[in-house]
Amino acid sequence: MCRGGVDVPRCRSGGPPPGSPSPLQHQQSVDRAVQDAEPHRLTGAECARAGHQTHHERITRQITSPPQSVQAPDSAGGVVAEVEVLPSPRARGICTTTTTGNQFGGARPTERRRGEVNGMTAAPNDAVPGQRSVLADRVSRVVTSFNAFLTLIALGYGIYTMFQATPEDLIVNAWRTFGFLVFFSLWVLVTVWPRQVPGAWELIFVHKVAITVFALTLGNVPGARETALVDGWLVLSGVLAYVLCRGWSAWRPLSRGRADAGNPVGSRA
Incomplete structure (x- = not known):
């Protein structure tokens, strides 16, 4: 589980461009891209003020759809990290943004009311x-x-x-x-x-x-x-x-x- 309630994030590189540095540097670029893509939560009101309401509604509608993929380019290495978000059952969409301006739609399970045992x-x-x-x-x-x-x-x-x-x-x-x-x-x-x-x-x-x-x-x-x-x-x-x-x-x-x-x-x- 990654922060934000996103289930099973999987990041993969789009491949190093021609003439790129060593594989180690390439992996570091991927890591930086994923780190830049780490979501920062916004409430529904903050989403509306930031003009992200359309994206939030789209994520909410798609929360039970097949896995979503969003991309975050790394400005330092030119590598694209693709994060695949698998929606959870009984989940609701959350509106988020990243340090690079890319928006992510996450999913987190609805919390059970405490103390429920066998109904x-x-x-x-x-x-x-x-x-x-x-x-x-x-x-x-x-x-x-x-x-x-x-x-x-x-x-x-x-x-x-x-x-x-x-x-x-x-x-x-x-x-x-x-x-x-x-x-x-x-x-x-x-x-x-x-x-x-x-x-x-x-x-x-x-x-x-x-x-x-x-x-x-x-x-x-x-x-x-x-x-x-x-x-x-x-x-x-x-x-x-x-x-x-x-x-x-x-x-x-x-x-x-x-x-x-x-x-x-x-x-x-």
């Missing part, structure tokens, strides 16, 4: 793309912690009613009580790892929205109003917490994994 993010929960308020994250965790506490109360009440139930109602009460245990676990998951467990938020929403709508349609059936109030609160507060902590970002490692699977890097030269 799961091992970095702290703060390390997610975009601007996000720490206060919003804390509010989200307070809300989900409160919902977990409410579910824990329901779990305790379910255990009590399960032992008080008649044999005819025992299975139904046991099934409902173990359901409270599942949802308590889900609330704990989204509290501790709000952006690392894809699907946890969505499972909560699907169930709570369904039971709330069903309870509202029952009207005056005993327990329907209380169920609609409690589960309605869980839906509204859960959506608020989901937005505050950007819970949808839990799916990003999976989408990146699918993109990587469709773009293998084993064929890199």
